[in-house]
């Protein structure tokens with residue numbers, strides 16, 4: 001039976017690659033915020049791979065956007081099987097000495113609160129799904145100190161904890177896991193990292209390369225398909241951080 005999936009931030013990068021990888025035979029809500037053209041491209045690739053795509057626009061840095069995404073999905077389906085909470089971003093590099101309240105709110109709203117609220121809103125639809133699961137997105141920045149990305153790391157660290165809490169609370173009905181990407185070569189770093197910084201990341205990584213979106217998408221696929229894993233966060237980082 002076709003799975004019904006919601007993938008947030010599926011216009012570019014990891015989310016888009018996950019939509020392409022999971023497309024075959026499935027029905028996918030492709031969420032985006034500003035990158036409409038890229039989202040249309042993802043949708044047409046999902047269709048080429050034998051899936052059905054619905055585009056949904058919402059700004060997830062606020063409560064209204066999360067509610068709007070929920071409303072759009074719930075008028076089109078009364079069940080979902082997979083929720084991938086992938087939308088997120090660093091927002092702004094900022095040193096600890098210059099932290100401002102408004103920046104803290106923006107970073108946590110986009111990376112933490114949106115995942116929390118969307119998950120909460122969509123649980124009733126997931127409960128009607130088949131082998132339903134949620135996959136969240138944290139970051140290597142939550143694992144070790146990441147100077148100028150400390151806020152972002154803390155916001156993702158909250159998702160790591162939220163993942164385990166939800167997994168315990170929603171079991172056995174819904175599995176909840178997460179991926180923690182390392183340095184992945186996506187539009188994310190076009191905004192936040194210089195080419196020199198990217199080269200340095202690569203040199204510091206034991207596997208001597210930065211990741212590709214597909215490296216993370218394959219881990220998400222694994223978590224969707226393996227139904228004896230819950231409360232786990234899989235690191236996909238080329239060894240840059242080892243637990």
Ligand SMILES: NC(=O)c1ccc[n+]([C@@H]2O[C@H](COP(=O)([O-])OP(=O)(O)OC[C@H]3O[C@@H](n4cnc5c(N)ncnc54)[C@H](OP(=O)(O)O)[C@@H]3O)[C@@H](O)[C@H]2O)c1
Pocket residue numbers: 008009010011012013014015031032033034035036058059060061086087088089090110137138139140141180181182183184185186187188189
């Ligand atoms: N790349 C890395 O090295 C790395 C490492 C660790 C964790 N991550 C995490 O992995 C996830 C995917 O990132 P990526 O690397 O694939 O970067 P990306 O290509 O920049 O993708 C980010 C996605 O999030 C969406 N998004 C951003 N701001 C939004 C907002 N206000 N409302 C709704 N959606 C919004 C974007 O949509 P629009 O473009 O349509 O606005 C886009 O689809 C993020 O949660 C990121 O924090 C990435």
